[in-house]
Amino acid sequence: MPQKPRSNSSDVVAPALAGGRFPIPQPAEPPRVLKGLGVSAGIVIGRAIVLDSGLGKVHRRVITPEHVKVELMKFDQALKSSIEELAAFQKQAAREMGDETAKIFAVHQGMLRDKSLVGPIRRMIESETVTAEYAVYHTFSEIASKFRKIPDSAFTTKVNDIDDLSIRLLRHLIGDSVMRVKSAGENTVIVARDLTPSQAAGFDRRKIAAFATDLGGRTSHTAIVARALGMPAVVGCQSVTEACTDGSVVILDGERGVVIVSPDSEQLEQYRGYIEQARVYSLSISELSHRPSVTVDGAKIEILGNIEFPDEVRAVNEVGGEGIGLYRTEFLYLTSDHEPTEREQFQAYRRCVELLGGKPLTIRTLDLGADKLTQSREEIPERNPFLGLRSIRYCLKRQPMFKTQLRAILRASALGPVKVMFPLVTSTAEFRQAKYLVNDVMEDLEEEAIPFDRSVKVGMMVEVPSAALMADTFAQEADFFSIGTNDLVQYTLAVDRTNERVAGYYNPAHPAVVRLIRDTVRAARRRSIPVSCCGESASDPEYALLLLGLGLRTLSMTSSAIPPLKRLIGSVSISQCERIARKVISLDSDVQVSAYLRDCARKIVPEAFDDRSDD
Numbered sequence: 072m073p074q075k076p077r078s079n080s081s082d083v084v085a086p087a088l089a090g091g092r093f094p095i096p097q098p099a100e101p102p103r104v105l106k107g108l109g110v111s112a113g114i115v116i117g118r119a120i121v122l123d124s125g126l127g128k129v130h131r132r133v134i135t136p137e138h139v140k141v142e143l144m145k146f147d148q149a150l151k152s153s154i155e156e157l158a159a160f161q162k163q164a165a166r167e168m169g170d171e172t173a174k175i176f177a178v179h180q181g182m183l184r185d186k187s188l189v190g191p192i193r194r195m196i197e198s199e200t201v202t203a204e205y206a207v208y209h210t211f212s213e214i215a216s217k218f219r220k221i222p223d224s225a226f227t228t229k230v231n232d233i234d235d236l237s238i239r240l241l242r243h244l245i246g247d248s249v250m251r252v253k254s255a256g257e258n259t260v261i262v263a264r265d266l267t268p269s270q271a272a273g274f275d276r277r278k279i280a281a282f283a284t285d286l287g288g289r290t291s292h293t294a295i296v297a298r299a300l301g302m303p304a305v306v307g308c309q310s311v312t313e314a315c316t317d318g319s320v321v322i323l324d325g326e327r328g329v330v331i332v333s334p335d336s337e338q339l340e341q342y343r344g345y346i347e348q349a350r351v352y353s354l355s356i357s358e359l360s361h362r363p364s365v366t367v368d369g370a371k372i373e374i375l376g377n378i379e380f381p382d383e384v385r386a387v388n389e390v391g392g393e394g395i396g397l398y399r400t401e402f403l404y405l406t407s408d409h410e411p412t413e414r415e416q417f418q419a420y421r422r423c424v425e426l427l428g429g430k431p432l433t434i435r436t437l438d439l440g441a442d443k444l445t446q447s448r449e450e451i452p453e454r455n456p457f458l459g460l461r462s463i464r465y466c467l468k469r470q471p472m473f474k475t476q477l478r479a480i481l482r483a484s485a486l487g488p489v490k491v492m493f494p495l496v497t498s499t500a501e502f503r504q505a506k507y508l509v510n511d512v513m514e515d516l517e518e519e520a521i522p523f524d525r526s527v528k529v530g531m532m533v534e535v536p537s538a539a540l541m542a543d544t545f546a547q548e549a550d551f552f553s554i555g556t557n558d559l560v561q562y563t564l565a566v567d568r569t570n571e572r573v574a575g576y577y578n579p580a581h582p583a584v585v586r587l588i589r590d591t592v593r594a595a596r597r598r599s600i601p602v603s604c605c606g607e608s609a610s611d612p613e614y615a616l617l618l619l620g621l622g623l624r625t626l627s628m629t630s631s632a633i634p635p636l637k638r639l640i641g642s643v644s645i646s647q648c649e650r651i652a653r654k655v656i657s658l659d660s661d662v663q664v665s666a667y668l669r670d671c672a673r674k675i676v677p678e679a680f681d682d683r684s685d686d
């Protein structure tokens with residue numbers, strides 16, 4: 072069980088932080104180690120900004136007796152600022168709405184000056200040595216709950232007043248999330264209950280070095296964005312927001328899924344050593360970037376990149392990616408406050424084509440829904456969005472929007488080798504309907520004399536069991552397959568990929584998943600259509616051994632995963648991988664498969680594994 076923190080670390084509020092070298096907090100707090108899911112590799116030693124201790128629940132945090140003075144000063148300052156703010160509102164309201172309305176702001180100022188109200192807050196900070204924000208939150212909540220019990224409407228109004236004052240004071244104490252992230256210093260570790268993919272995508276990389284969340288799963292799109300940004304991240308920590316305060320020193324290990332809050336000097340030294348080890352390893356593999364990826368027995372493996380934003384193509388090029396196997400176009404929607412126009416989409420696709428300079432680009436049509444929702448979607452929330460109107464279903468229901476995207480993609484196909492890929496296809500009817508719309512748009516473009524590639528390849532993701540089970544049929548109609556293990560695991564094993572509570576059940580090594588992949592690859596080979604894997608498993612060196620053994624020769628992944636994978640490919644033979652796959656197929660539990668693959672990978676590329684324990 073994690074221990075409760077015993078002191079607040081805001082007394083170590085940051086001197087300029089350089090290269091992860093931090094002064095050890097004095098007086099030292101006991102370190103607190105939290106285990107989550109490491110979803111984006113890398114180690115960061117930084118300082119926390121806790122986002123959503125926000126204005127919901129504020130956790131009780133004990134401070135050291137030496138710190139009480141500072142908390143009292145913070146409280147007095149927040150009180151003063153709140154009163155000044157209310158005085159300004161009062162003047163403005165008097166001007167714009169008359170004296171009667173303005174009175175409420177005068178009443179609020181009076182309440183904040185009332186010793187019987189604020190006195191208990193000061194006393195609580197002193198006697199219980201807790202943070203000012205907790206004392207405010209607790210005291211005001213107690214008063215409000217007493218008032219709520221009184222069956223008199225006058226007290227209902229008072230509850231509103233109390234809530235309003237509490238929020239105002241807390242805002243001055245904790246600050247506004249957006250502003251705090253904006254004014255973050257370098258090496259900041261964002262700590263939050265949860266983050267959306269677009270929030271993560273919006274972080275300023277120069278300052279935000281990593282993030283940790285209470286919620287989330289390994290293949291949630293927020294995790295995918297973290298990998299795309301090369302930002303170390305640990306999700307599903309359950310209580311990291313409780314363990315940290317703003318300014319807490321944090322070690323975040325994105326590979327092992329460990330967050331250490333208030334580390335001691337020994338832990339800091341140890342992790343500085345790991346950072347150095349990782350630096351040396353990544354230098355050693357960076358030289359592989361421009362070597363072709365060929366196994367020791369001469370099989371050429373095509374390594375492609377997964378991207379969410381056009382500029383990521385540069386990173387893929389830099390590590391020797393041979394094209395883009397998955398462009399998640401929905402991110403243009405997710406980061407925009409309006410539905411992107413045909414022009415905006417075309418510009419994004421054209422940029423990719425230009426940056427690729429003749430290398431292939433697979434554009435996946437909008438995969439909106441589930442954990443990828445736009446701000447502009449007004450539908451009533453679905454009860455079960457992962458099984459709801461998402462991806463290709465959503466597009467087929469909103470044909471004008473879908474056709475706009477298809478036009479933009481087809482126009483880009485005139486500029487370079489572009490392929491179209493549909494997500495989450497579950498039936499031949501869906502695939503045919505989507506293809507029909509592609510033809511429709513082609514006819515429109517022809518009529519308008521707008522150039523496009525008539526022979527553009529149209530393929531599909533195989534990411535639900537129904538598609539994998541019918542791969543033989545789909546292979547007669549689709550030009551190519553790309554296996555999406557992220558969703559395939561979720562839908563085969565009935566495990567929400569974003570839910571940390573069931574993360575232990577989410578395992579691509581499950582024999583059922585392995586068999587679906589095997590059958591999909593076989594079907595594609597029988598019909599001689601290309602097949603690749605673009606799920607996160609493709610970039611896992613242990614799992615990649617299995618994929619190669621099952622017959623895959625094209626893998627698509629986030630750019631940072633390409634060099635280690637090239638190292639693996641250059642160290643193994645296809646016959647070795649086929650032996651591994653045969654053995655895996657004979658096993659009947661995911662635990663056995665995982666252990667076996669791990670063992671194989673450790674033997675083949677021991678240097679990729681450091682001495683950190685996995686516990």
Ligand code: PEP
Pocket residue numbers: 295397399438534554555556557558559605606607
């Ligand atoms: C997948 O499901 O494996 C996949 C690549 O698509 P996404 O992660 O965008 O759902």
Ligand code: MG
Pocket residue numbers: 494534555557558
């Ligand atoms: Mg998917």
